[in-house]
Amino acid sequence: MKSQNNANNSTAWTLPEQLQRKLDVHPLGRNLYITAIRFYPENDVKEWGEPKGVPVYSLLYSAHGGGWYELEGKRFPVKANQYVLLAKNTPFRCGPDPRNPWRLYTAQFTGLLADELCDYLTNGKPIHTTPPLVGRIAQFWDILHHLDLMNNIENLLYANFRFYSFLGTFRLSVFNYMKQGSDNQIEQCIQLMKQQLDKNLTLADLAAQAHLSASYLSALFKEKTRYSPIQLFTSLRMQKASQLLKETNLTVKEIAQEMGYPDQYTFSRTFKGIMGVSPKGFREKS
Structure with a gap:
């Protein structure tokens, strides 16, 4: 028919x-x-x-x-x-x-x-x-x-x-970014994260910038994305670091500094936790 x-x-x-x-x-x-x-x-x-x-x-x-x-x-x-x-x-x-x-x-x-x-x-x-x-x-x-x-x-x-x-x-375990209300609050917060990937933001920092309480922001993220705000922020940072490893000749130490990490060891440990491989191993595979 x-x-x-x-x-x-x-x-x-x-x-x-x-x-x-x-x-x-x-x-x-x-x-x-x-x-x-x-x-x-x-x-x-x-x-x-x-x-x-x-x-x-x-x-x-x-x-x-x-x-x-x-x-x-x-x-x-x-x-x-x-x-x-x-x-x-x-x-x-x-x-x-x-x-x-x-x-x-x-x-x-x-x-x-x-x-x-x-x-x-x-x-x-x-x-x-x-x-x-x-x-x-x-x-x-x-x-x-x-x-x-x-x-x-x-x-x-x-x-x-x-x-x-x-x-x-x-x-869906994600939010609808074109909607208003709580989904829009999530999207605004993610945009704030993406503008500050070179900083070590805390939950308190994100909540203050989003004009929300830390407890509400944390509950909202877990409900809508199944991640905490800091987990999502860390994931975004490691995605940016992956891009730098692929597209630049910066050393791992320089990328760690670029992403706001105090040393390359903390950065490397975090990167491997998210990406499943060390920064050096990721670059060698790319």
Whole structure:
């Protein structure tokens, strides 16, 4: 069926069996591929499901509004910005909340890496909340557009390569730098870090410059990035040091001084802790 980038129209695509057979043996296509994909706008109030189950994974993503899914007679609510990932051969039903119907994006997929990807995305739980992300929905429509051109294997491969990225957005451990609020505070703090990579900043220094308390800044970073502010700052410094090792003839001692370290031994120990190799070893490999 022809896809349309239109938030008011339901649209769907299903992989023909002959193309699935091609993907099953393709060295790139067999790792992960979509078997069906569909968009349900708010005005589409139909229920949907797989009453007998299917031998593929089923992803349900509510970008707006709410709904529900049902397993073995038990009904579970799904809210805005939540996704459900159902295992292979799982009979289920789902439908919109009649008072606040969802805008639902669905995909069914399989492949050699599907099990590992699903373990990564679910972490043992079927339903998760995910922050809205600039570009996620655009990726969905780009995938659908190229699946429509399925007579060309390159378009199928492109769509499924994009699908890796699309799935990756649901397990974000990073913040959305284009948003306001706490995510924007993180971005502003990172910009401050990048301007001072040659200094030994402390948590107190960063908090004062960001006009936040040290405890709040630390909690915010761990929630949004899973790193402490100082861990992230150190990582940024070592990335800059890597660039200097690759692109200049500065000695390790000179780079240590450039990065604000009191001596090359402290710098080298920190560099190896982050990069897994000494500065000298990194330069020799570059």
